Amino acid sequence: MKRVLIASLLLLTACSSTEQPSTTGVKELEVLYKVEPTWPHLEKMLQNAKKQYEAAHPGVTIKLTPVQGNNEVYYTKLALLNRSADSAPDLYYHDTFQVNADVAAGKLSPLDDYLAKWPDWQAQYADSVKQAAKGGDDKIYGVPISTDTRGLWYHKDVLAKAGIQVPWEPKTWNDVLTAARAIKQKVPGAIPFTMYSTKIHGEASTMQGFEMLLYGTPGGTLYDETRKKWLTGSKGFTDSLTFVNTVYREELGPKLADAHNAKLGDKVTLEWFPKGELGIALDGAWMSAAWRPTAPKPWPEWQDKIGWTRMPTQNGEAPGAVSMSGGWVMAMSSYTTFKQEAFDFITTATNKDNTLLYSVGTGDLTPRKDVAEDPSYTKDNPTIKFWTDLASVTHYRPAFEEYPKVSNQIQEAMEAVTTGAQSPEEAARTYAERLPSAVGGPDKVAATG
Amino acid sequence: MRRWLLPLGPALVLLGLFMVGPILWSVYIAFTNETLTGSASVDSQFIGTANFVRMFGDENFLNSFLLTFVFVIGSAVIGQNTLGLIIALLQRGRSRTTRGVVNGVVIGAWVMPEVVAALCWFSFLSEDGTLNTVLGLEQEWLYTAPMLAVVLANVWRGTAFSMLVYSAALSEVPRDLTEAAAVDGAGARQRLVHVTLPLIRRSILANLMLITLQTLASFGLIYTLTGGGPGNASQTTPLYMYEQAFKYFEIGYGSAIALVLLVIGALFSLVYLRLIRVEE
Numbered sequence: 234m235k236r237v238l239i240a241s242l243l244l245l246t247a248c249s250s251t252e253q254p255s256t257t258g259v260k261e262l263e264v265l266y267k268v269e270p271t272w273p274h275l276e277k278m279l280q281n282a283k284k285q286y287e288a289a290h291p292g293v294t295i296k297l298t299p300v301q302g303n304n305e306v307y308y309t310k311l312a313l314l315n316r317s318a319d320s321a322p323d324l325y326y327h328d329t330f331q332v333n334a335d336v337a338a339g340k341l342s343p344l345d346d347y348l349a350k351w352p353d354w355q356a357q358y359a360d361s362v363k364q365a366a367k368g369g370d371d372k373i374y375g376v377p378i379s380t381d382t383r384g385l386w387y388h389k390d391v392l393a394k395a396g397i398q399v400p401w402e403p404k405t406w407n408d409v410l411t412a413a414r415a416i417k418q419k420v421p422g423a424i425p426f427t428m429y430s431t432k433i434h435g436e437a438s439t440m441q442g443f444e445m446l447l448y449g450t451p452g453g454t455l456y457d458e459t460r461k462k463w464l465t466g467s468k469g470f471t472d473s474l475t476f477v478n479t480v481y482r483e484e485l486g487p488k489l490a491d492a493h494n495a496k497l498g499d500k501v502t503l504e505w506f507p508k509g510e511l512g513i514a515l516d517g518a519w520m521s522a523a524w525r526p527t528a529p530k531p532w533p534e535w536q537d538k539i540g541w542t543r544m545p546t547q548n549g550e551a552p553g554a555v556s557m558s559g560g561w562v563m564a565m566s567s568y569t570t571f572k573q574e575a576f577d578f579i580t581t582a583t584n585k586d587n588t589l590l591y592s593v594g595t596g597d598l599t600p601r602k603d604v605a606e607d608p609s610y611t612k613d614n615p616t617i618k619f620w621t622d623l624a625s626v627t628h629y630r631p632a633f634e635e636y637p638k639v640s641n642q643i644q645e646a647m648e649a650v651t652t653g654a655q656s657p658e659e660a661a662r663t664y665a666e667r668l669p670s671a672v673g674g675p676d677k678v679a680a681t682g
Numbered sequence: 683m684r685r686w687l688l689p690l691g692p693a694l695v696l697l698g699l700f701m702v703g704p705i706l707w708s709v710y711i712a713f714t715n716e717t718l719t720g721s722a723s724v725d726s727q728f729i730g731t732a733n734f735v736r737m738f739g740d741e742n743f744l745n746s747f748l749l750t751f752v753f754v755i756g757s758a759v760i761g762q763n764t765l766g767l768i769i770a771l772l773q774r775g776r777s778r779t780t781r782g783v784v785n786g787v788v789i790g791a792w793v794m795p796e797v798v799a800a801l802c803w804f805s806f807l808s809e810d811g812t813l814n815t816v817l818g819l820e821q822e823w824l825y826t827a828p829m830l831a832v833v834l835a836n837v838w839r840g841t842a843f844s845m846l847v848y849s850a851a852l853s854e855v856p857r858d859l860t861e862a863a864a865v866d867g868a869g870a871r872q873r874l875v876h877v878t879l880p881l882i883r884r885s886i887l888a889n890l891m892l893i894t895l896q897t898l899a900s901f902g903l904i905y906t907l908t909g910g911g912p913g914n915a916s917q918t919t920p921l922y923m924y925e926q927a928f929k930y931f932e933i934g935y936g937s938a939i940a941l942v943l944l945v946i947g948a949l950f951s952l953v954y955l956r957l958i959r960v961e962e
Contacts, residue, residue, distance in 0.1 A: 309928045312718040334931075337721040433909060435929075490809060490825035493912045634720050641930050652913045670736075 260293045260571050262578055265314065265322035267307040268299045271499055271529055274594030275326060281590060282582040293574050298322060303495065305435040315340050323569035324578060327375055327562050329365050330436060330630055330637060336368040337634045342565040343372035347576040362600040366562040369633070375562025376583045379597035381518045382556040382623035383441055384544045391512040395419045402542055404549045406476055409513065413485040416512040425485045427501055428515040430477050430651045431493050432644045439640040440557050440630065441516055443647055446473035448628045449546035449555035455639060456631035462679035463639060463672050465665035472547065474657035478650040492651055506539065507532045515544060518620035522596025525613050541616055543623065556627040638671040712938040718931035726934065733938035743939065745914055746922035750898065752829060753918050758897035761837035763890060766844025770852055792842030800906035803835040828908045828916035836903055844889055851885035884958055891954035898947050919943055
């Protein structure tokens with residue numbers, strides 16, 4: 234019996250060991266990235282990079298592996314592929330807030346040695362940009378492809394109909410809510426205000442939604458840098474949830490079914506704004522890219538119809554406005570065998586041409602100085618300077634290993650007030666109760682006031 | 683003995699590798715704090731029953747558990763089971779054409795892949811969907827009545843199975859028994875309750891067991907139709923397990939939930955098997 238089993242095992246291993254990369258002597262690098270029908274920009278950039286790279290590096294092939302779907306789907310797919318060295322991609326497009334968890338898991342390769350020999354790193358990237366994918370060990374784990382800031386977009390006609398003076402410059406949260414109330418009253422058929430506030434939008438709800446509020450409250454932050462503790466129970470936290478609650482209880486936001494629709498972002502940019510059915514959107518710098526001539530669904534009139542302005546702090550506290558910044562990087566797996574070749578692909582993918590191609594497509598802000606100075610970067614996009622200047626008031630997420638788990642708890646709290654299942658106070662209390670287990674113990678949490 | 687092992691060997695090895703192995707692994711990690719990434723993924727600790735203690739204090743889990751119960755009772759035990767029996771009963775003695783058409787329609791829903799069935803229901807129930815267009819309403823069904831939507835969708839999709847089981851069982855009921863009952867003056871209802879149902883009771887129990895287990899683990903239909911939402915209004919335990927394991931990356935906790943689900947399935951089967959044996 235044993236002999237039979239062993240024979241079958243041998244047969245199996247014989248079957249599975251046919252797949253060896255060395256048969257042809259060609260080195261292959263697998264690059265994982267995400268693509269959506271309305272978001273083909275990264276794919277275009279990587280295809281271009283593949284062409285350039287393969288021409289310059291005979292003997293190395295680039296295998297582009299797309300993940301179809303939104304960011305949340307991409308995070309899951311990447312985490313699962315990264316479970317084993319055999320399935321892990323060599324290089325991947327990575328959201329900066331996920332970097333530290335992967336550093337802690339030993340899945341990423343530090344790039345410092347390679348970066349030191351790459352002239353562009355010194356010449357083209359500002360110091361603040363270089364930090365984008367810095368690990369807890371102060372090493373650099375990714376080269377930035379994009380960065381961003383956040384604020385308010387509004388439809389000029391809708392605001393004008395509501396009797397609000399355009400250009401509109403709200404100074405406090407109350408100004409924003411007052412404008413939304415005026416739209417609700419005077420412009421029937423238009424959604425006054427929209428923001429991401431449900432679990433289905435994942436990190437977008439946390440960052441574009443909640444943190445844009447919290448970091449604009451007095452002393453508002455998720456993490457106390459000096460005490461090295463995650464914070465609960467602040468007034469700013471409850472106030473931020475109260476803002477969300479007001480939006481939905483007063484019916485100033487989209488219908489709840491839309492608030493829970495995974496395609497809310499597409500509805501805002503491709504449907505509601507072009508049709509003049511939306512007043513104000515709290516969203517990111519990239520939004521207008523959806524309307525440019527080369528986009529899947531261009532909207533030529535957008536520059537006349539759409540305005541953009543800073544998101545005010547709660548009561549107009551200095552510096553008067555708030556923004557959050559994140560971004561994406563190209564990262565290298567710690568499992569890759571051909572590290573130098575892989576790094577060379579990163580430099581190709583993030584060279585001036587490709588970064589320009591990407592930024593012009595997505596509307597993200599560029600991390601490279603030479604791209605920022607290129608006339609074609611700003612040509613079709615009059616908003617670039619505004620969003621770039623928001624860097625003076627922007628905040629970064631506390632990019633620790635635990636952050637993604639904290640973000641999940643924030644999404645739970647936001648969704649609870651969005652649906653009305655909990656009051657802002659109750660949701661803040663639930664957050665305080667669950668935070669310790671999310672960040673790894675009560676000693677990592679502190680209550681404020 | 684060796685003779686049967688030779689052809690069976692490869693299958694046993696494959697089963698061991700791809701089924702028993704993963705099952706044992708998932709039982710093991712249910713007792714650890716394993717995560718998909720982060721420091722716990724390289725240095726996971728054995729934490730005993732902490733995951734299970736956490737689960738029974740976790741409101742969201744308890745909510746999912748209740749919804750799973752509603753889903754199983756509503757869509758399988760009541761919906762599919764009763765509807766399947768009624769259709770099978772009504773089909774007795776009908777013409778071939780009628781049976782062919784009815785069978786075709788009911789089984790059509792069943793052969794459809796889960797995701798396709800869910801998309802059909804999505805376009806039927808969505809705000810600008812068929813139902814609202816026909817009725818002239820602007821009701822957001824998937825938002826206002828998510829559980830009803832997933833229960834109906836699952837009844838629609840799964841009834842064929844029960845119908846087939848009952849058609850087969852009913853064809854085994856000897857006609858002379860029902861005729862004798864009729865001669866003795868039993869009405870249609872009495873014949874059903876006192877003759878037909880007792881004769882097919884074992885098929886009923888077997889069918890109940892099978893559809894309960896299928897429905898308990900149902901994931902794709904609900905995931906595609908409502909995603910478990912809004913909020914967690916239709917988040918049954920398999921969806922909650924998926925969220926914890928693959929969205930929040932807590933694979934240890936997710937496996938613990940899976941294990942509990944497995945135990946519940948096993949308990950249901952035990953009850954049904956017990957009932958069948960009592961019958962015998």
